[in-house]
Amino acid sequence: MRRAVVALAAATALLACGSATAADGWWTFDRNTNLNSTLAWKWTYPPSPAQYSRSWRAGSGSSTDECRRGEGWLPAGWYAQWGHWNHYGGSAIRGRVWWLQDKYCYDGVTKRVELFIHSEETADNGQACTSAWDDPFCWEREADYYSLGCIKLARPSPVADFPGDLGSAHSYYHSYGGSSNHGDLPNDAYELYVFS
């Protein structure tokens, strides 16, 4: 279920602000289940402490053991965001993505690596849906919320009616306190916190 948690008062305040250029934003991820957790973009207008947020349903992993490489959901803790692309062209992940730092899981030994926030889309933000049961770059069904460890957001496709959460998250990120830059962004101030 798509959720908007911005309070009416907050929305009113936003409209009154007019410009979002002074906002300071960050991600949070609240792990609930592999198929139904919550990714939020939160922001403030310093020096005001008032927080505003927008959240989306998101999936992560196929196991709730964060130490299972390639299976467990994203480990808890703070993450530096090290890159953002609109047209990422990887072999397994494409399109609009945010790249996260590597992270030790709870055992303090096992590193989870190559972690992203992403969806299932092509590098040009389209859909490649064929007759196969599960195309890697087409959002067809509920099970597409499963990932190997990354955070995944839904998007519409020609074969299924899912919400445009990736596009919404992308828009909020750029509009309310995220970086306007693209590419490798080492030491980007925009971080992610994954709740235990």
Added chain:
Amino acid sequence: MVAFAGCSDGKQKQARLHPASPALPGLYSVGARIFGLPGGPVRLATPPVTPLAGWLTPAGVPSADGRYLAYNSWRELRQDDPKLSWSDQGIEPGDPLATPSIRLYDSRAGTDDVLAEGAFSLAWRADGALAYFKGAERDYRAGVSYVGDVVVRPSLEGAPEVWSSERGRYIVVGWAGPRLVAYIEHEGEALDVVVFDGPGRMRALAANSALVAISPNGRQAFVEQGPAQGRPTVRVLELATGHEAAALDLTRVDAAVGWVGYAGDWRADRVVASSASGLAVFGVAPGKISLQKALRVAASSVAEPRFVDSSGLRVKAWTSVRRGGVFLDCDFAEEACDRAMPLPEARGVHGFPAWRRPLYNPSRPLGTS
């Protein structure tokens, strides 16, 4: 062969978790301490750990004659607090964070030396050939993919030969006769199972899949595909040709199985793997895979299950609790597991819970396991 009774009949019992039990793997680690080697327990120079592989590959592999233990080690060059982001710790792009190495313990000489620095994940063949991943750089660095090559030594003393034709993120798993089985890792920890037939001769065996086990004769591989890559499935593949010998759609069997994980065991005509709810045992026959038994285990997840004997009724594995690793001894006839936590006071690196892991050789054919 002992047949299972009541296969997949929905009567799975919740595994019992006893506070203590003497049932332990034959060779295992508790932190840096190793039990089960000839000559008794020893303390290694550093704990066998596989940060860049988890349990996709064993933490340590004994030689066929049991004299040596080759193991993965990890030397942190600066502490990395999991609670904090790299930015908050002042970690800059390209900063060296750790050095993975493969070390060799000789139980006869009592020596413990580095075999390959900037290397991890190894496979040891019955004739002594040793394969492993060697990083292009020695150190694992922040924000830099740790790429390198697969190399093979004909023996401990032999010179390493590069088998990969291009650098990548490889994880070596085991030998299947003369062939080497490994992973290539992509973005998002996506894995392809690959086979090396020799130097420069690599081919994909199973894309978006992981290896459960190599058959006892080394001719087949049992691979799994989880729900993130489509319909959860297990398959038996011919290693020489990649031909699919059998497949089983896991959505058409006991729903308690859900999906199965990598790093299981294959003994005679049975394969054991971790599953979404605990453990699953499959029967493998020509052209057919069947689910023989599913066992629920009251644990967050189960790792590296291995048959105890040829009966196929007992399996040892491990799981994690807040205090660290716990060994499981599961009896499919009784549909229950006992657990054991040797050296409960042991602590791991930086005070984290100690790993307790079995050390074994997944290569086949091999006289030991």
